[in-house]
Amino acid sequence: MNDIPAPPADTSGADWPARPWLLAAIGGVAGLALQLIGSFDDESAAAAAAASFVFFAAFALGFTLRRERLAEVLVFALGLGTVMASIAWLAVAADDSRAGQGYAFAAGVFFSLLAIPLFQSDFHRRRWATPYAETHFFVWTDAVSAGGAFAFTLLAYALLWLLDALLGLVGLNFVESLLRTDWFAGLFVGASFGAALGVLRNQLAILGTLQRTVMLVLSLLAVPFALGILAFLAMLVVTGGQALWQATDSATPVLLACAIGCFVLANLVVRDDDASRSGNRVMQAAALVLALAILPLTVFAAISMGVRIGQHGLSPERMWALVAIAVACAYGVAYWVALARGRRAGWAEHLRRANLHLAVGSCVVALVLAFPLLDFGGISAANQVARLERGKVALADFDFEALRWDFGDAGRRALDRLAAGEGEVAELAADALKRSERYPDVRRPRDSGTLRFAFEDERLHGWVRGYVGDNPWTCAPACVALDLGRDGDRRRVAIVTGGSREIVAFREDGVPDPPVPVPAPPVPDADIAPSDVEVRPYAGRQIYVGGVPVGEPFE
Known part of the structure; x- marks a missing residue:
């Protein structure tokens, strides 16, 4: 029965009857604490830090709690909770002063998900001597047990509602009263999840069998996915990649998602060791194709992102995408090295060792990026301003709004520097700075270059x-502004689109007058005589677009 992975010795998988009770208590207390923190309706950094500490410390305890070296487990769980509390506090306290704080917190979550199985397999003690099979085992059994505990919690809550409906038929409403209390939901959900997780963690041998079954079923997807990847790469070579570069808006995330799919499916076939690895030659060939495809997919993603950056410059979101591409490229290069070192016979073992090294490296990178050591907003703002100053982007296409709202304090400092200059750039920067609201649903015409002027003032x-x-x-989808001259102490401007026009009168301080409603034409009497009708000469001014009059005469 060497195909069935056994739980590693001296780990959190050892049977411990008290585990479900302890985890139910820990989960209940954590759920109640989170409920109380949320009931304050406090969006402060302190509340976010407290909630993150409680959640991640309890989460780590749920997967690592064991009788052996209990103090070590507590230090790890409390340490992880403290790290995530710090990241949450920094993200919320920064508010909009730093760009991409949501991505930073997501990096912290990614760090936590990697750190837990590394701790379970005693990487902190054995370091690079840690068996890959143990780390891989914990990754999958953690995922299966978390999914099972979540499903049990949903079922338990559904049964609680059903029980309330049943007892309500005979006039017993105490379950309904519990459900309406502020504290019960968090306590019940946390305790249910903890108890189910405790039972599942006591059955890691069974979970190992389930893991084997899940991996066997999912690995069936490797063959069709590998064929699809080969078809894509062949078409890309034949067409020269033209279609890909024309789709730069969506190409990068699709390519990265496919690279992740190659990684997952290749490892489903390779498994923990050569004894449990699929002996089917087609499956092995599919795994080889998928492992080789990770690097070209990520290189194409990098090129696609490079095209996008060349067109629009850096932004915090694009810099986070570059980080993801760099990590994916590291996996692709490591897999090619593993395949070159192992050749036909031993490439799978080299690939497994590469996975362990890459997991540790990714964990460290995620932790570093979760803290505000690098200001992606500042780097992006400097890049955007440099593009404007070098003439790589037209003034009409430069997104002053993004500097104001999307790049944090660094973007606003860049706008301050631009506003301190002279000319139209300074006016646009100052205008963006003074705005207290942006328009997320309607792109402003000056940003898209659709507003043009027929005068030089x-x-x-x-x-x-x-x-x-x-x-x-007033300027959708495009418009031209005409200077109609003075009318007393007002400067009149006509904003003309293809089928309409609007005349705006500006005071000397630049403030526009409210629009004047156009009076409705008089309704004539029902009885009209020939003497009531006459023709009079008329002289005035009218706006024409392409020889066709637009709107009523304005003089």
């Missing part, structure tokens, strides 16, 4: 841009 340019920015529907 730069001060009037700024007034019109401000008006169109506040009323973007």
Whole structure:
């Protein structure tokens, strides 16, 4: 029965009758604490840190609790909770002063998910001598036991509602009263999840069998996925990649997702060791293709992202995407090295060792990126301003709004420097800085280059841009601004689209007058005589677009 993985000795998988009770208590207390923290309706950094500490410390205890070296387990769980509490506090306290704080917290979560199986397999003691089979075993059994505990919790809550409905038929409403209390839901969910997790962690031998079955079923996807990857790469070579570069908006995430799919499916076939590895030649060939495909997919993703950056410059989101691409490329290179070192016979073992090294490296990278050691907003803002100053992006296409809202304090400092200059760039930067609200659903015409001017007065340019920015529907999808001259102490400008026009009167301080409603034509009497009708000469001014009059005459 060497095909069935056994739980490693002296681990959290040892049978411990008290484990379900302890984890139920830990889960119940953690759920109650989270419920109480949430009931304060406090979005402060302290509340976020407290909630993160409770959740991640309890989560780590759920998977690592064991009788042996209990103090070591407690130190790890409390340490992980403290790390995640620090990351949450920094992310919330930064508010919008730093860009991409949500990504930083996600990096912390990724670090936690890697750190737990590494601790379970005693990597902190054995380091690079840690058997890959143990780490891989814990990754999968943690996932299976977490999924099982979550399913049990949902079922338990559903049964509780059913019990409430049943007892309500005979006038007993105490379950309904419990369900309506503020503290019960967190306590019940936490205790249910903890108890189920404790039972499952006591049955790691059975979970190992289930793991084997799950991996066997999922590995069937390796063959069709490998064929699809080969078809994609062949078509890419034949077409020269033109279709891929034309789809730069979606190419990068799709390519990265496919690289992740190659990684998962290749390891499903390779498994923990050569004894449990699939002996089917087709499956082995599919695993080889998938392992080789990771690097070209990530290289294409890097090229696609490079095209996107060349077109639009850096942004915090694109820098996080570059980090993901770099990690994926590291996996791709390591797999090619493993295949080269192992050749036909031993490449699988080299691949497994590469997985362990890469997991540790990814864990460290995720932890570093979770803390604000690198300011992606500052790097991106400097890149965007440099592109503007070098003329790589037209002024009409430069996104001042993004600097104001998406790049944190670094973006606003860049706008301050631009606003301190002269000319139209300074006016646009100052206009972006003074805004207290952005328009997420309507792209402002000055950002997309659809607002054009038929006059040279730069001060009037700024007034019109401000008006169109506040009323973007007046310039959709494109418009031209005409200077109609003075009317008393007002400067009149016509904003003309393909089928409409609007005349705006600006005071000397640039503030536009409220729009004047157009009076409805008079309703004539029902009885009209020939003497009531006459023809009079008329002279005035009218706006024409392509020789066709637009709107009513304005003079």
